[in-house]
Amino acid sequence: MPKLYTGAEIVFKCLEEQKVNHIFGYPGGAVLPIYDELKNHTSIKHILVRHEQGAGHAAEGYARSSGKPGVVLVTSGPGATNVVTALTDAYMDSVPLVCISGQVPTHLIGTDAFQECDTTGITRPCTKHNWLVKDINDLQRIMHEAFEVATTGRPGPVLVDIPKDIQFAKTKYVSLKKEKKIEVKNKNKFNQKDIDQLIELMNKASKPIFYTGGGVVNSGPKASELLRELVALTGFPITSTLQGLGSYPGEDNQFLGMLGMHGTYEANNAMHDCDLLINIGARFDDRITGKIDEFSPKSKKVHIDIDPSSINKIIKVDLAIVGDVTDVIKSTTKTLKKKNLNLEKSNKQKISKWWQQIQKWRSKQSLNFINSDKIIKPQHAVQRLYELTKNQDTFITTEVGQHQMWAAQHYKFNKPNRWMTSGGLGTMGYGLPAAIGVQVANPKKLVVDVAGEASILMTMQEISTAIQYNLPIKIFILNNQYMGMVRQWQELLHEKNYSESYSEALPDFVKLAEAYGCVGIRAENPDELDEKIEEMINVNKPVIFDCHVDQAENCFPMIPSGKPHNQMLLGPKDQEENKITGKGKALV
């Protein structure tokens, strides 16, 4: 007779077979059998968070910085509802998460039992798929299928809801190797004809541009290498979405910076004027396209994406290539080389005019700001942070708001998986727990959460988690005492009626840091900034860095609402210059 295992044991056997090393969670009544089993599995380390949302974001940070799925363990009822924000966040940003939730015993489901909620019902719209395990004999299959669904195709979160009686029930376990391999639908649906067509378009183009997104990062580090080769081979300019930053070196000359609402002048104008737009792993988000009717009106559009439903959803494209970015780029470069089309040389003349135009836009230096020697400008703070950390392999997470955009604009990334930010859902409070997950996955590396004082207070409790596990994350708060992005919109569009956007009754962040048992550092003027940042980097403990910045600073450049890419609003410096010369008023 084969050995029988409890549901709780099977959960861990599956996690071990899936090579899981870390789970982020919080115990409770309905998951106690699983927590009881934890001690018998030393290869799996549990990170105890302070709130289930934190577990979800930490698992996201873990997944995005390591390329492995993040695993979350929560109890029924409030445990499950608390993790919903993180699941939705992961769904929007295509992050592979496997969430295991406890549920009340099967016979109590539907009776409004203590800590019961319809977990699979609540999480249905924010997961790729979810399962309620009603039979112990289904548990093993479902667990492995959960990992399969989370990590294949366009990645995303899944949830497995396990009633308490199922965690106690016993059955036999068959090792995954013996199990029949779960059939994976082939994700690549393109053929050589599509690639040939792409190359023909590239060959004909005189104003081409690559527009790359998070899909390149999700496709794995190989995709970034291949992308660099392709960009070098073609000589085309490249711009990236918020989520794609790092897949192409931020300081490279062919890189035009981020595009979209707070993207650079050159990237957005190039998107508007190009005659060939090659979208690699991005999804034409509304923060990217601006006004749809006037989005890149003169271009042929190519869309490379693993998710067929992303294609033609927002923008109608001329050529759709459904497949994994790595495979598509590989085929493209291979064909380019085989046809011996050295586009960089043969196209040089054709594209050189395009590059001249781009240089003109570039000379606007749209990320410039008026610096001060009295008060710390937030952009300056990010620039200094970059200069002082670029010599090491640094991981950056952010919260959501102005600081997030300044980090995206002024911190330059050279490698994928180094930049973790909540782009789709825009979850304030994402950065601190995400930094914890990043640090768990990358123990020796420098991890900085560029934060705002309003966002950080949403998940502040997780600093305890960082202390407990000696995770020396750095919380770099650009403290302007406002919900800055809200204030900016109120200033520009609501006649400076700063309704409820002032951060009243803020804590003393230095004392708060000390209360938690970590290090608090405050910087109040530009002279001391570098020294304090170095101090922060050199402390081998979690740090809360309270950087007092200009309260009135706005994030520029920006595309005002309802406007196309070529009508950007530039910063105050440029606005002033324009007033003097009287030129380019249309830009404002």
Place this chain on the structure above:
Amino acid sequence: MPKSKSAYSTPTKVSKLETHIIVVWVDNEASVLSRVVGLFSGRGYNIESLAVAEVDQKNNLSRITIVTTGTPEVIEQIVLQLKKLVPVHKVGNFKREDKNVIFKEMALLKLIGNSAKIKKALNACKKFNPVILDQTNKSAVIQITALRREIDKMVKNLKSHGLISVSRTGAVAMTRGAEIFN
């Protein structure tokens, strides 16, 4: 144009609405219908009618037929989004005007009246395969199968013939000829 105060773009021109019949083959498992219906409500798609039942007991497959209206872009999205659901096997998409597809709905009609009156009513729905399922000396239950608009019309006409209760199904669809949909 007044200055927009929204961080979101304003809606742009919308193309013409079309009515489509979407046929979805799914695993007959718990909550599969709510996954399909939830996709429609969550993304703001429209359901005009819905019919669902198991069609293959051995393979545990159900067939869901949904009548929906939307722009061609929306219809394309519906099909692609449905295909992403884990329990969905395949998705068929037909225009309502498609001559190669048969659409039928069924209705049960309860009429009150003497046999002469009921005979008249029965005569009125002659074209729609009427079947008498129950008859007493002062009532009858008649089953008809027809297109939606035909049933609409019949219901209206039969009001004067003693119609007091109507029960209807959603549309089901089948392609004409020997081919099956793959």
